[in-house]
Every structure is written in structure tokens, then in C-alpha cells.
Amino acid sequence: MNPLSFFDAHCTVGRRSTPRPENNLSFDELVEAYDRAGIADVLAIHAHAREYDPLIGNDHLSALCAEHPRFHPCYVLMPHWTGEMPAGDALIAYLAEGGVRAVRLFPKDHSFGLGERWAGPLLSTLEEAGVPVFIDFEQTDWCEIDGVLTAHPRLAWVVLRAGYRVDRWAYPLFSMHPTLKIDTSLYVPHRGVEMLTERFGDRLVFGTGMPVWDIGAAMTSVLYGILSDENRRKIAGETLRGILWKETGS
């Protein structure tokens, strides 16, 4: 028996704007794929929250996750300035009410900046409450990430699908920012999982990118990694479980 308990950091549920026929999975098909892969837990956003309206999508997500405890809500947020999203204590109450474990930002898709002028209050609120932030690398860049983590050094920050050509950009930031992590779904340099872990410790969390990207390809980076049992367990799920928001209301 394999003792690894995988926790996928990167899943999208709900109907998407541009599915392809081969990855247009219903929720039941998504569940079946996770069953077949033996994935224990899934951190998910709702497609409506990214591609239609964050508040509506977040509501749909919480309703779905309430019925399927394996799926954990990751709300999509925006800065509060336009009145579309709560701020401060009201934001934290909104997250707690939804059973949220983490949040995700899409600054390019949702047309806002990650700099302090735009996202500073939001990031300060999340930093203070201990809510981890997930962001697709295609939505930002390393200079912007450096700026965010310099301004918010206690903010847990996970970059999704960072790519394999990133070490020259990312290694200095791993050295400077202890809260910076990336997911494994596209971090595929030759023996990169081992080298990053050896040099910087617990910086990797398992992620698939389902249903757009394949589960099996994501899993073998961990299953066949030349890692200690402890590090393999951490990457598969323990590190992610350790940073997820545990507040249930305040």
C-alpha cells in the first residue's frame, strides 16, 4: 500500500468558457478521475469565479464543496476599491462563512495590479489573517512577486504552473522569501523537484491543473522523485495541509 496522501492544490470545477472535448469533464467525471488516481483532497476554484463573476462563482463553489467534503473551497478575490468585493474584517467573515481554505488571484484576467496601490489592503488583510494566496504564473511575473513578498513577508504565496525555465528567476526569491512556494504541475526541470527541495526545503506543493492538465503526469514527479519518505509526503500533501487557512469564523 502506498501511504502517500495526495492533496491537489490546483483544480477548477464548473463549466468553463473554452473546454476542449477531451477535457470537458462533468463534476462526476472529475470525481471519478480523482478516485482512479487515489487523490485524497482537492483545493478547487469555480470556473464562474474566474471567467464570469467572482462572488457568484465563489457561492457556487461553497455549495458544491459542502456536498463533497473532499473538495475544499479556494475563493477568487479582487481588491475592494470598486465595491465588488468586501474588505478587512468583512472579507475575513466572508471567507469564513464560505468555509474557505485559501484564495486565488487573477490580476490580469480581472484587470487590477498586484502593487501596493491596488492590492495592498487586500494582501495586508490576508497576511494578517493567515490566508494563503495562490496565483497562476501567467497572471504575474517574478518582479511583481518580489514586490508583494517584500511588502507582505508573512503572506503565504503559492505560484501555480511556474514552468521549467524559471530557476534563474526563482532561486533568488526562494532565498529571500521563506513563504514563497510553487506547485509541481509544470515545475518540470530535469531533477528539479529534488534540487529545489534539497536547496530550499519545503517549497513544493502537489498540483495537477485538472481538468485541463493530466493527473498522472503530475503524480509521477512525486511518486518517482528521488526523495526521502518525509519529503515525498510533504510534497504530496503535508506542506499544503500545513499552510491552508484553518479559521472557521471570527
Place this chain on the structure above:
Amino acid sequence: MSAIWTSVREGRLLENEMVIDCHTHMGPWYNFNVPGDPWTEGMITAMDACGIRKAICTPHVAIATDYLWGNRIVEEVIARHPTRFAGYCTVNPNYPESEIVAELERAVVYGPLCAIKMHPVTHAYPADGPGYRAAFAFAHAHAIPVLVHTWESDRFCHPMMFVGIGKDFPNAPILLGHTGGPMGGVEQSIQATLAWDNLYCDLTASLSPCGMLEMLVRRIGADRILFGTDMPFIDCRPKIGFVAFARISDDDKRKILGRNTMRLFGL
């Protein structure tokens, strides 16, 4: 349940399967850091970690500045590790045809290399240009495989370019490297592959789209698909899971993981 996926999910190597990587490189690369040892020993370590028996290799320097040097590097590697490595004779069409033909004769006819590699992007030369025709003709005459980097809508190597090339050189098995890359390139590769029987799809890519392999098997058949990883350009392990987890039969997985490559390359 797939016996192959069950083994992989339990972290066990596919020791009873013949897993051959049809698309590997070797050595450093200018554009990014290769964090693991990019030479022979580092590659063998990675291969052993996931059960790859043999890798067919074109060193990075061959697809960059010096194809002649790269060919000699892989020949030395094959001499040291004949059971673990086979090699491509890489050609650069920016050099004289006489030099290319002489190199093919030396390395393939009288040497250990078993196939030809072309990289139209790094050499900035169209796959259907005159500088490549002597090498395609050589492959046709000797019935040896040609691996060509392909990418969606790329002016040097979009997959539809190979409809004409496949027709002109029917005895040469031509591998569409990366299956054209993004899903648009996969669609183009399928169209090209359906046009000519001597065209094949190589799964090598950093991207592993959900459902892609099932769709590819359904439309062109498992006999036309080869397992490849790009190691050490990228890590070799994800593609094992990509094939193992697919909703296709274990017999089709065996064809893709190694049997097709053994047949085409005469291994």
C-alpha cells in the same frame, strides 16, 4: 483497472515493460538552468528512478551550435553505455550539403547512430527547405527514422508541412516531435499523420493535456504514437504517468512506451 497504472500509482517501476525514450538530449542549455546533472550519469539516475530502459539521444550542442561535435558526444556515450543509449545523427541545414551527407555516411552507415534529428527552430530553417532534403533522402534510402521538432503554426516546422515531406520520402518514418506542441499543434499533427502512413507522433512535451492521449489513440491509433520525454531539457518522469494513467488499454500503453520505438528504430 490498468496493471500499468496500478504499478505506477504504487511507486513501483515498470520492470516488466520495455520503456524506451525516443526523444532525449544531453548537456547544458543556454536559455535556462538544468538543475540536475545533464550528462550521462545524471540521465541514467533519472531513467532508473522511473524505469526507462533506453534513451535515444541528440546532445543539446547538436541542435545548437555544433552538430558534428554533438554527434561525436553521443557516439562516445553509446560506446560506454550501449544498453542504455542509442543516438541520432543531428544535421544542421545551414552547413553545406556535402558536409551533411558525409556526416550521415560516417555516423549512420559506418557508425553507431540509428536515426536522424532535425531542429528547424534552433537552426532557423524550414523543415521543407532545400537544406534538409538530402537528409530526408538519406533516411528514405536507408529506411531510418527522422525526428523533427514540430510546433503549432511555426513557420519553420508546423505539422502540416509534413504532409508534403511524408509524401516525398515514404520509406522514412518521420516522427513529429512534440506532436506539434499545444493542442492546436496536436490537431495539425493528427491531420498530417492521417495523410501518410510514415508519419508518427512523439509525445515529448512539458505540457500534458488531460485526455490528449486518449484522443490521439482514438484518432490515429496506438501504433503511431511514441513515448518521449525531452530529458534533460525537462524531467523524464511526468510522461510515464501521462501514459500510465491514460484511459487506454495496457496493450496500447506497451506499444507507446516502447514497442513502436523498438520496431521503427530496429532496437
